[in-house]
Amino acid sequence: xxxxxxxxxxxxxxxxxxxxxxxxxxxxxxxxxxxxxxxxxxxxxxxxxxxxxxxxxxxxxxxxxxxxxxxxxxxxxxxxxxxxxxxxxxxxxxxxxxxxxxxxxxxxxxxxxxxxxxxxxxxxxxxxxxxxxxxxxxxxxxxxxxxxxxxxxxxxxxxxxxxxxxxxxxxxxxxxxxxxxxxxxxxxxxxxxxxxxxxxxxxxxxxxxx
Amino acid sequence: xxxxxxxxxxxxxxxxxxxxxxxxxxxxxxxxxxxxxxxxxxxxxxxxxxxxxxxxxxxxxxxxxxxxxxxxxxxxxxxxxxxxxxxxxxxxxxxxxxxxxxxxxxxxxxxxxxxxxxxxxxxxxxxxxxxxxxxxxxxxxxxxxxxxxxxxxxxxxxxxxxxxxxxxxxxxxxxxxxxxxxxxxxxxxxxxxxxxxxxxxxxxxxxxxx
Amino acid sequence: xxxxxxxxxxxxxxxxxxxxxxxxxxxxxxxxxxxxxxxxxxxxxxxxxxxxxxxxxxxxxxxxxxxxxxxxxxxxxxxxxxxxxxxxxxxxxxxxxxxxxxxxxxxxxxxxxxxxxxxxxxxxxxxxxxxxxxxxxxxxxxxxxxxxxxxxxxxxxxxxxxxxxxxxxxxxxxxxxxxxxxxxxxxxxxxxxxxxxxxxxxxxxxxxxx
Amino acid sequence: xxxxxxxxxxxxxxxxxxxxxxxxxxxxxxxxxxxxxxxxxxxxxxxxxxxxxxxxxxxxxxxxxxxxxxxxxxxxxxxxxxxxxxxxxxxxxxxxxxxxxxxxxxxxxxxxxxxxxxxxxxxxxxxxxxxxxxxxxxxxxxxxxxxxxxxxxxxxxxxxxxxxxxxxxxxxxxxxxxxxxxxxxxxxxxxxxxxxxxxxxxxxxxxxxx
DNA sequence: GATGAATGAGAATTCATTCAT
DNA sequence: TATGAATGAATTCTCATTCAT
Numbered sequence: 001x002x003x004x005x006x007x008x009x010x011x012x013x014x015x016x017x018x019x020x021x022x023x024x025x026x027x028x029x030x031x032x033x034x035x036x037x038x039x040x041x042x043x044x045x046x047x048x049x050x051x052x053x054x055x056x057x058x059x060x061x062x063x064x065x066x067x068x069x070x071x072x073x074x075x076x077x078x079x080x081x082x083x084x085x086x087x088x089x090x091x092x093x094x095x096x097x098x099x100x101x102x103x104x105x106x107x108x109x110x111x112x113x114x115x116x117x118x119x120x121x122x123x124x125x126x127x128x129x130x131x132x133x134x135x136x137x138x139x140x141x142x143x144x145x146x147x148x149x150x151x152x153x154x155x156x157x158x159x160x161x162x163x164x165x166x167x168x169x170x171x172x173x174x175x176x177x178x179x180x181x182x183x184x185x186x187x188x189x190x191x192x193x194x195x196x197x198x199x200x201x202x203x204x205x206x207x208x209x210x
Numbered sequence: 211x212x213x214x215x216x217x218x219x220x221x222x223x224x225x226x227x228x229x230x231x232x233x234x235x236x237x238x239x240x241x242x243x244x245x246x247x248x249x250x251x252x253x254x255x256x257x258x259x260x261x262x263x264x265x266x267x268x269x270x271x272x273x274x275x276x277x278x279x280x281x282x283x284x285x286x287x288x289x290x291x292x293x294x295x296x297x298x299x300x301x302x303x304x305x306x307x308x309x310x311x312x313x314x315x316x317x318x319x320x321x322x323x324x325x326x327x328x329x330x331x332x333x334x335x336x337x338x339x340x341x342x343x344x345x346x347x348x349x350x351x352x353x354x355x356x357x358x359x360x361x362x363x364x365x366x367x368x369x370x371x372x373x374x375x376x377x378x379x380x381x382x383x384x385x386x387x388x389x390x391x392x393x394x395x396x397x398x399x400x401x402x403x404x405x406x407x408x409x410x411x412x413x414x415x416x417x418x419x420x
Numbered sequence: 421x422x423x424x425x426x427x428x429x430x431x432x433x434x435x436x437x438x439x440x441x442x443x444x445x446x447x448x449x450x451x452x453x454x455x456x457x458x459x460x461x462x463x464x465x466x467x468x469x470x471x472x473x474x475x476x477x478x479x480x481x482x483x484x485x486x487x488x489x490x491x492x493x494x495x496x497x498x499x500x501x502x503x504x505x506x507x508x509x510x511x512x513x514x515x516x517x518x519x520x521x522x523x524x525x526x527x528x529x530x531x532x533x534x535x536x537x538x539x540x541x542x543x544x545x546x547x548x549x550x551x552x553x554x555x556x557x558x559x560x561x562x563x564x565x566x567x568x569x570x571x572x573x574x575x576x577x578x579x580x581x582x583x584x585x586x587x588x589x590x591x592x593x594x595x596x597x598x599x600x601x602x603x604x605x606x607x608x609x610x611x612x613x614x615x616x617x618x619x620x621x622x623x624x625x626x627x628x629x630x
Numbered sequence: 631x632x633x634x635x636x637x638x639x640x641x642x643x644x645x646x647x648x649x650x651x652x653x654x655x656x657x658x659x660x661x662x663x664x665x666x667x668x669x670x671x672x673x674x675x676x677x678x679x680x681x682x683x684x685x686x687x688x689x690x691x692x693x694x695x696x697x698x699x700x701x702x703x704x705x706x707x708x709x710x711x712x713x714x715x716x717x718x719x720x721x722x723x724x725x726x727x728x729x730x731x732x733x734x735x736x737x738x739x740x741x742x743x744x745x746x747x748x749x750x751x752x753x754x755x756x757x758x759x760x761x762x763x764x765x766x767x768x769x770x771x772x773x774x775x776x777x778x779x780x781x782x783x784x785x786x787x788x789x790x791x792x793x794x795x796x797x798x799x800x801x802x803x804x805x806x807x808x809x810x811x812x813x814x815x816x817x818x819x820x821x822x823x824x825x826x827x828x829x830x831x832x833x834x835x836x837x838x839x840x
Numbered sequence: 841g842a843t844g845a846a847t848g849a850g851a852a853t854t855c856a857t858t859c860a861t
Numbered sequence: 862t863a864t865g866a867a868t869g870a871a872t873t874c875t876c877a878t879t880c881a882t
Contacts, residue, residue: 003841003842003843004842005841005842006841008841011841029239032875032876032877033876033877033878034876034877042842042843043842043843043844044843044844044845044877044878044879045841045842045843045844045879045880046841046842046843046844048877048878048879049841049842053877053878054876054877054878123381126381127381149397150390150393150394150397153390153391153393153394154394154397154398156375156391156394157371157372157375157391157394157395157398158371158398160370160371160374160375161367161368161370161371161372161374161375162367162371163374164370164371164373164374165366165367165370165371171333171336171337180360180363181363181366181367183360183363184360184363184364184366184367185367187359187360187364187402188364188367188368188398188401188402191398191401191402192397192398192401192402194401213858213859213860213866213867213868214867215859215860215861215865215866215867216866216867218865218866221866221867242850242851242852243851243852243853244850244851244852252867252868253867253868253869254852254853254854254868254869254870255854255855255866255867255868255869256866256867256868258852258853258854258855259865259866259867259868260866262853263852263853264851264852264853423862423863423864424863425862425863426862428862431862449659452854452855452856453855453856453857454855454856462863462864463863463864463865464856464857464858464864464865464866465858465859465862465863465864465865466862466863466864466865468856468857468858469862469863472857473856473857474855474856474857543801546801547801569817570810570813570814570817573810573811573813573814574814574817574818576795576811576814577791577792577795577811577814577815577818578791578818580790580791580794580795581787581788581790581791581794581795582787583794584790584791584793584794585786585787585790585791591753591756591757600780600783601783601786601787603780603783604780604783604784604786604787605787607779607780607784607822608784608787608788608818608821608822611818611821611822612817612818612821612822633845633846633847633879633880633881634846635844635845635846635880635881635882636845636846637845638844638845641845641846662871662872662873663872663873663874664871664872664873672846672847673846673847673848674847674848674849674873674874674875675845675846675847675848675874675875675876676845676846676847677874678873678874678875678876679844679845679846679847680845682874683873683874684872684873684874
């Protein structure tokens with residue numbers, strides 16, 4: 001095959017992105033190195049030139065994903081002009097403007113057939129994102145819209161429940177069942193955070209269109 | 211090797227139990243059939259005499275575990291003399307008398323390095339146990355101790371959060387961190403179910419001993 | 421399972437018959453000992469009590485089949501009252517009276533999915549049946565209806581061609597194609613044996629019904 | 631083991647050739663992939679790098695063999711300068727100059743211990759070669775040397791008879807027996823095609839030496 | 841930097857055969 | 862005679878990794 005030379009960072013990123021996508025599609029274990037390189041159109045050796053093993057690229061994928069999400073969340077949390085509720089909406093609302101790819105906190109990671117990705121990414125996300133959200137919750141407590149004693153742990157619990165329960169494939173829920181669970185999730189969040197009923201209704205927008 | 215003949219049920223149980231243990235120790239994928247039979251000391255053929263494939267024994271393991279848990283929970287839920295709170299305590303309380311093995315709803319499934327076992331067992335447990343708990347919640351609503359609109363979905367959310375967050379290995383929490391999370395879990399449950407504060411304190415007993 | 425004791429010859433015959441049927445259905449290689457004993461409802465040990473190995477029962481099956489066919493053919497060949505053509509018709513004609521099972525020289529062995537059975541039985545049949553047919557051919561030469569120099573070899577060639585070409589599955593012919601080949605077979609036999617055209621038309625009866 | 635890199639076509643051909651030989655020697659079923667790779671001295675992975683399964687290489691072997699034979703036969707049949715008898719001699723005559731390997735229509739496929747190879751190759755050969763030979767027969771009919779009504783079916787019958795009967799190992803004939811059968815084959819072919827006696831004598835050359 | 845042929849340690853599964861009961 | 866649990870060698874196939882070019 002034609003030998004196409006690329007800048008190292010570009011090639012590396014290409015491999016990580018492709019692996020990311022395939023891992024999410026089929027799961028880490030079911031993705032062979034063969035699949036990844038065939039998809040890109042490079043040789044086996046090229047893969048191993050950039051990554052010393054398969055676990056190695058899993059780590060790279062997780063790092064990439066995590067970095068994006070955490071950075072985005074932190075920037076929202078740090079925004080000085082926004083109220084706690086506005087920040088919550090920005091992070092948890094369904095109306096994510098301009099996110100073409102995978103920068104959606106709410107929607108991320110909700111994919112079936114995952115194992116190592118879930119373990120590493122999903123959990124790490126909860127762990128890394130929770131402090132940021134907790135920080136917002138504390139701001140909300142100060143603003144009088146929330147009432148919680150242990151923001152971090154509470155957020156972690158809520159995050160975990162939401163993450164795993166409404167995870168696309170894990171429980172095999174139908175669309176209707178998923179919607180019911182998302183509604184309840186909203187209610188529980190409000191109660192757990194001591195927020196006003198329906199204050200988190202942005203999580204379940206009344207959609208006009210399909 | 212010496213041929214040791216056993217009663218079929220005994221041999222079958224032996225294989226299931228061993229597989230169960232090894233799956234939990236190393237994870238389903240990393241456990242080869244070879245490992246299982248070597249552990250027991252039987253031939254490969256013996257394994258395949260009892261189970262037609264590797265997925266087949268996974269199912270057997272899950273069934274066994276699930277059966278025990280669900281049966282126990284249902285018997286508690288059906289107890290006519292108990293109040294809803296008493297039933298909750300019986301199922302979620304830490305003081306499980308005489309459970310040497312895996313009959314503990316609260317403690318089970320919290321093990322690291324699992325994939326298929328967690329996916330199948332953990333999730334199935336949530337799905338099968340939730341209706342039973344929801345039934346108790348409804349009794350509690352009738353008794354005036356709970357106040358929820360959607361018991362089933364609420365229970366599912368709470369169950370999922372508790373299950374996955376405090377799952378022994380998944381998040382890598384320390385004992386202290388786990389304790390903090392279990393306390394918050396209690397609070398959230400109380401709020402979500404509309405129960406009195408500290409009414410679920412049996413979930414976090416002040417232990418004297420280890 | 422209930423232990424059913426039978427007379428040794430009966431049990432043996434039962435196993436041979438079942439093996440025979442299954443070998444023809446699925447082929448020798450694809451028939452496991454397991455299949456045979458399950459079909460009969462006896463234990464593995466019973467099988468190995470009567471036959472010392474799998475090849476052993478193949479031999480038994482072939483012997484049985486061959487014996488039946490050869491015996492029948494010989495009795496026809498030895499019939500003093502019949503002409504050569506009448507004997508030919510009796511053996512090769514499609515109108516086999518009273519043969520419910522596998523005593524049909526023309527139709528036997530024409531089954532797909534066979535290997536060892538074809539090799540052993542099919543070929544042995546050609547070898548053992550040919551002398552008998554050759555004997556009839558010689559009678560026919562004496563009667564002036566045939567004209568051949570080497571009856572045995574000629575018969576073997578014709579038998580082989582007929583056997584393998586019109587073998588139900590081997591060539592994957594359609595019904596129409598098979599019919600065309602059987603017609604040609606008849607013509608070639610007549611020419612090779614120096615018989616009158618259409619004297620072997622009994623091989624291709626004009627059937628009214630299906 | 632030492633890693634010896636070869637051109638893909640070369641390696642592929644090496645595997646096909648080796649498999650071909652071993653399949654003919656021991657039969658497809660009795661040849662394990664292990665045997666093939668040990669014979670060549672490559673790793674298992676190498677085999678599966680070139681062929682995705684065991685049936686896959688059987689197909690490759692059959693294709694190779696078939697391709698050679700059919701191509702050769704077609705080129706003879708298409709030769710404009712040759713008479714039908716000359717073409718027949720070229721294809722069926724024993725005097726094949728310069729065929730060291732398996733390019734001999736008459737000699738091929740006559741090997742013991744085969745199953746799948748015979749079924750696939752032998753039969754396919756009859757099927758693919760018959761139209762070509764039939765074409766020659768028709769030419770001969772036009773030239774007045776043959777007299778047949780159904781060339782294709784007749785050829786198929788004759789081909790099948792010749793193929794299977796004189797198949798080296800199948801019937802276990804001695805050399806003398808084989809010779810007798812080949813002589814008769816010649817006679818039957820002449821009669822069936824309506825050719826002059828001894829016109830196919832090239833099939834049984836009077837050999838001085840072995 | 842890049843290629844892709846080659847490696848080989850397993851993995852799951854089958855099945856003829858044995859043997860304690 | 863009969864049972865059926867137990868055996869284990871053999872087989873096909875996978876895939877992460879290596880290395881000559």
